[in-house]
Amino acid sequence: MFNASLKQLSLQLAEKKISSTELTTEFLKRIKEFNPKYNAFITVNEEISLTQARAADKILASGQAGPLTGIPIAQKDIFCTKGWLTTCGSKMLSNFVSPYDASVIERFNQAGAVNIGKTNMDEFAMGSSNETSFYGPVKNPWDIAAVPGGSSGGAACAIAARLAPAATGTDTGGSIRQPAALCGISGIKPTYGLVSRYGMIAFASSLDQGGPMAKSAEDLALLLHVMVGFDPRDSTSLQRDVENYTRDLQKPLAGLRIGLPKEYFAEGMSKDVESAIEKALDEYRKLGAQTVEVSLPNAPLSIPVYYVLAPAEASSNLSRFDGVRYGHRAKSYGDLADMYRKSRAEGFGAEVKRRILIGTYVLSHGYYDAYYIKAQKLRRLIAQDFAEAYKQCDIIMGPTTPTVAFNLGEKSGDPIQMYLSDIYTSAANLTGMPAMSIPVGFGDKTRPVGLHIIGNYFSEAQMLNVAHQYQLATGWHLQSPV
Amino acid sequence: MQWEIVIGLEVHAQLSTQSKIFSGSSTAYGAAPNTQASVIDLALPGVLPVLNKGAVERAIKLGLSVGAKINSPSIFARKNYFYPDLPKGYQISQYELPVVQGGNIQIQVDGTEKNVRLTRAHLEEDAGKSLHEDFHGMSGIDLNRAGTPLLEIVSEPDMRSSAEAVAYAKTLHALVRWIGICDGNMQEGSFRCDANVSVRPRGTEKLGTRCEIKNLNSFRFLEKAIDYEARRQIEILEDGGTIRQETRLYDASKDETRTMRTKEDANDYRYFPDPDLLPLEIPQSWIDQIKQILPELPQARRNRYVSAFALSAYDASVLTSSREMADYFDATLKQLPAQAKLCANWIMGEISGQLNKEGIEMTACPITPTQLAALLARINDGTISGKAAKTVFESMWNGELDKNVDALIETKGLKQISDDSSIEKLVDQVLATNAQQVADYRNGKEKSFNSLIGQIMKATQGKANPAQVNAMLKKKLDG
Numbered sequence: 001m002f003n004a005s006l007k008q009l010s011l012q013l014a015e016k017k018i019s020s021t022e023l024t025t026e027f028l029k030r031i032k033e034f035n036p037k038y039n040a041f042i043t044v045n046e047e048i049s050l051t052q053a054r055a056a057d058k059i060l061a062s063g064q065a066g067p068l069t070g071i072p073i074a075q076k077d078i079f080c081t082k083g084w085l086t087t088c089g090s091k092m093l094s095n096f097v098s099p100y101d102a103s104v105i106e107r108f109n110q111a112g113a114v115n116i117g118k119t120n121m122d123e124f125a126m127g128s129s130n131e132t133s134f135y136g137p138v139k140n141p142w143d144i145a146a147v148p149g150g151s152s153g154g155a156a157c158a159i160a161a162r163l164a165p166a167a168t169g170t171d172t173g174g175s176i177r178q179p180a181a182l183c184g185i186s187g188i189k190p191t192y193g194l195v196s197r198y199g200m201i202a203f204a205s206s207l208d209q210g211g212p213m214a215k216s217a218e219d220l221a222l223l224l225h226v227m228v229g230f231d232p233r234d235s236t237s238l239q240r241d242v243e244n245y246t247r248d249l250q251k252p253l254a255g256l257r258i259g260l261p262k263e264y265f266a267e268g269m270s271k272d273v274e275s276a277i278e279k280a281l282d283e284y285r286k287l288g289a290q291t292v293e294v295s296l297p298n299a300p301l302s303i304p305v306y307y308v309l310a311p312a313e314a315s316s317n318l319s320r321f322d323g324v325r326y327g328h329r330a331k332s333y334g335d336l337a338d339m340y341r342k343s344r345a346e347g348f349g350a351e352v353k354r355r356i357l358i359g360t361y362v363l364s365h366g367y368y369d370a371y372y373i374k375a376q377k378l379r380r381l382i383a384q385d386f387a388e389a390y391k392q393c394d395i396i397m398g399p400t401t402p403t404v405a406f407n408l409g410e411k412s413g414d415p416i417q418m419y420l421s422d423i424y425t426s427a428a429n430l431t432g433m434p435a436m437s438i439p440v441g442f443g444d445k446t447r448p449v450g451l452h453i454i455g456n457y458f459s460e461a462q463m464l465n466v467a468h469q470y471q472l473a474t475g476w477h478l479q480s481p482v
Numbered sequence: 483m484q485w486e487i488v489i490g491l492e493v494h495a496q497l498s499t500q501s502k503i504f505s506g507s508s509t510a511y512g513a514a515p516n517t518q519a520s521v522i523d524l525a526l527p528g529v530l531p532v533l534n535k536g537a538v539e540r541a542i543k544l545g546l547s548v549g550a551k552i553n554s555p556s557i558f559a560r561k562n563y564f565y566p567d568l569p570k571g572y573q574i575s576q577y578e579l580p581v582v583q584g585g586n587i588q589i590q591v592d593g594t595e596k597n598v599r600l601t602r603a604h605l606e607e608d609a610g611k612s613l614h615e616d617f618h619g620m621s622g623i624d625l626n627r628a629g630t631p632l633l634e635i636v637s638e639p640d641m642r643s644s645a646e647a648v649a650y651a652k653t654l655h656a657l658v659r660w661i662g663i664c665d666g667n668m669q670e671g672s673f674r675c676d677a678n679v680s681v682r683p684r685g686t687e688k689l690g691t692r693c694e695i696k697n698l699n700s701f702r703f704l705e706k707a708i709d710y711e712a713r714r715q716i717e718i719l720e721d722g723g724t725i726r727q728e729t730r731l732y733d734a735s736k737d738e739t740r741t742m743r744t745k746e747d748a749n750d751y752r753y754f755p756d757p758d759l760l761p762l763e764i765p766q767s768w769i770d771q772i773k774q775i776l777p778e779l780p781q782a783r784r785n786r787y788v789s790a791f792a793l794s795a796y797d798a799s800v801l802t803s804s805r806e807m808a809d810y811f812d813a814t815l816k817q818l819p820a821q822a823k824l825c826a827n828w829i830m831g832e833i834s835g836q837l838n839k840e841g842i843e844m845t846a847c848p849i850t851p852t853q854l855a856a857l858l859a860r861i862n863d864g865t866i867s868g869k870a871a872k873t874v875f876e877s878m879w880n881g882e883l884d885k886n887v888d889a890l891i892e893t894k895g896l897k898q899i900s901d902d903s904s905i906e907k908l909v910d911q912v913l914a915t916n917a918q919q920v921a922d923y924r925n926g927k928e929k930s931f932n933s934l935i936g937q938i939m940k941a942t943q944g945k946a947n948p949a950q951v952n953a954m955l956k957k958k959l960d961g
Binding site for chain 2: 079080086088093096098099100102197198199200201202204205206232233234235236312313315316318319320321322324325326336340360363364365368372
């Protein structure tokens with residue numbers, strides 16, 4: 001049951017081999033047993049989860065069920081969830097019970113899914129190791145000395161440790177793909193604008209995108225179908241026809257042109273990751289695809305560009321956490337300015353403060369043109385590089401991360417080293433393109449390696465097809481640490 | 483030294499949309515605190531703004547009315563600063579590329595026309611309110627107003643006196659009401675002025691250092707604050723001092739301005755394009771549609787009144803001071819063509835006077851244009867005198883006899899005596915009983931004539947047609 005795919009679970013529920021209540025109870029039991037070890041969940045609420053499961057059982061009995069009805073899904077604690085503590089991994093929101101549902105939560109509720117709990121994450125999604133969470137770091141189930149990646153580390157861990165069949169994540173610079181890679185699971189960040197950001201606590205609005213995390217590409221396709229859709233409450237939400245993301249899963253890959261950016265196969269990638277990626281590419285060649293070298297000359301600038309734009313937006317987005325209306329407020333303070341200072345100094349962790357400072361600096365009078373405007377121009381150049389590359393290939397591949405999961409504490413004292421773990425992933429956020437990570441083997445210390453698949457805009461169905469064909473031919477996605 | 487005062491105004495006009503600029507909450511004034519604050523207005527984590535099309539439409543209306551350029555795309559930007567009644571920690575406003583760019587407003591001061599250039603007009607959201615009085619040692623925050631749509635209309639420093647500034651503010655006030663984008667209620671803060679004031683030696687080009695006076699919520703305060711501020715600056719300069727650039731507040735109770743903040747402690751607002759709102763594209767077809775529904779503008783109507791009805795420039799400008807008054811005039815005139823001056827006099831005199839006295843708007847006027855026209859028609863055809871008409875008017879205003887003009891004239895016995903035989907009879911009677919005065923008149927005592935008229939009017943309780951009485955008496959005495 002814990003290793004079953006969403007399709008299998010759905011079938012078992014439909015055939016009454018198991019009820020949603022039983023399924024939910026089993027996962028809740030597992031969470032109870034193993035969460036102390038992994039710290040994947042911030043909040044579990046058995047009562048609400050079981051109430052939802054019982055409601056799902058009624059729908060199942062009535063024959064009105066959809067593919068996700070009754071299936072437990074873990075929700076990243078960045079999605080506002082009515083009646084649930086919604087912390088975003090921060091002390092600032094450690095007392096915030098949301099009075100409303102995010103669009104993503106609404107859509108899962110409408111699909112009849114069961115919310116199995118709120119997953120741990122880097123504070124305000126700022127981090128690549130889950131070490132910045134106010135609720136403590138998440139452990140990598142493959143090796144509890146290792147980080148699970150971040151910021152959606154709790155979600156990735158929960159799936160890898162089989163504490164949930166699937167989960168939601170959000171990705172601003174790699175926050176779905178990097179933890180998916182480090183925990184050996186699959187995750188996709190869709191094209192910017194496909195998944196509504198309403199109710200998803202903003203880190204960097206022009207980069208943030210929600211997406212699903214699961215054991216396989218096939219599962220991702222089912223989840224994506226629920227998550228994608230126009231939302232009039234989000235002005236950046238795209239109005240497009242509903243797509244069936246499973247439609248192309250079975251297509252053969254013969255003739256597929258895979259672009260390999262030379263900048264992504266250069267210095268910085270560790271040997272163990274390189275060898276796993278090469279093997280995966282060999283597998284694709286066996287499946288009939290051909291590989292071509294492409295160039296993304298400005299892609300190496302993604303990290304500096306990202307670390308100007310994301311903090312700039314974050315510094316403004318996080319201004320609302322001022323202790324006035326909700327969230328943490330200092331116990332004692334002098335005047336108004338002192339209340340702001342103390343509440344924010346106490347409520348935010350070091351990484352969040354660092355980014356607010358950087359963002360405030362780059363937007364300041366006299367620096368704006370040199371940093372913010374310059375970064376926006378480079379952002380456009382990076383997008384042009386990809387547009388050029390897609391003239392020679394259908395899809396782009398490379399490593400998701402330069403190394404396998406590092407140890408807890410290994411990089412937490414060195415922000416630059418930490419930021420470099422997003423070196424391959426942030427370009428997709430800057431350009432808005434869809435990108436995913438799937439497990440393709442193991443590197444040093446038997447820690448997972450992720451293959452990064454970047455598609456052109458709105459090519460999610462094709463990407464899922466490319467990932468699914470690989471997963472049909474190999475078994476890496478079925479490997480489990482537990 | 484002769485000093486020249488240089489003034490530019492920034493006006494915040496609250497747009498008359500039913501809902502807020504980025505949320506669906508009501509904009510109605512006066513509700514209990516925080517009852518019109520949704521999750522979006524409260525800036526809960528995760529909420530997003532969605533632009534109200536009606537606010538954009540109103541901004542375009544203003545732009546078209548002042549001959550401005552409508553920018554497309556237009557960009558919304560975040561103005562970042564901390565304040566308890568600013569829930570997001572930033573105000574969504576516009577910085578580069580406002581919706582409305584440029585434009586002109588014609589003002590009239592002492593009978594002369596002057597052009598004031600507009601710099602821009604941009605959309606933004608209002609903040610909430612901090613309430614300091616009702617809570618001991620604490621402040622209350624009311625977010626009902628947070629997110630109310632504002633159009634900030636910025637002029638060039640083209641005004642040279644407080645009178646010009648007031649004329650500009652009044653013209654703009656009338657215009658925003660005329661085109662129906664703002665209710666103009668200054669008590670409720672729907673129309674607020676900030677004045678940028680500087681002085682320079684007359685004849686020089688270079689602008690002096692300016693001070694901005696905030697939140698002037700009446701035309702009188704605007705005038706007094708500018709006069710005070712100009713005097714203050716001139717005194718400093720004449721004493722050899724320099725002006726410090728700062729923001730000042732006008733204290734009406736003391737009639738003075740005082741420092742609110744100096745340039746040194748001004749915020750760095752860190753403007754940047756709001757990533758939650760896409761660049762606003764305004765298609766020409768939409769602009770064209772709005773052009774179609776825009777009413778005839780005050781300037782055009784003023785010119786029409788002068789050229790088509792031969793009204794004076796003064797009358798035309800009073801009648802077009804509000805769209806309601808101009809519409810009332812047009813409707814009255816429609817019933818009584820060719821009597822423009824008579825209609826204008828009564829609307830500017832009796833109607834306006836009563837409205838002012840009772841403090842009500844033209845829209846609440848108890849007498850309809852048709853009813854007024856019926857009354858004026860009776861003056862015009864000689865049925866009643868102007869004086870009697872005022873009596874009828876008063877009765878109509880108070881709702882007597884359901885405002886039927888002819889019935890009122892009848893009941894009140896105000897009908898003018900205008901048939902020649904009755905008049906002749908009256909004159910003969912007076913002549914017969916006042917032999918002495920008739921003799922006096924004939925001996926050159928002109929005054930006696932008036933005394934005789936007075937007696938006739940008295941005898942008829944003023945109902946005799948004065949012109950006819952005059953003519954008849956003259957005929958009899960001189961003839």
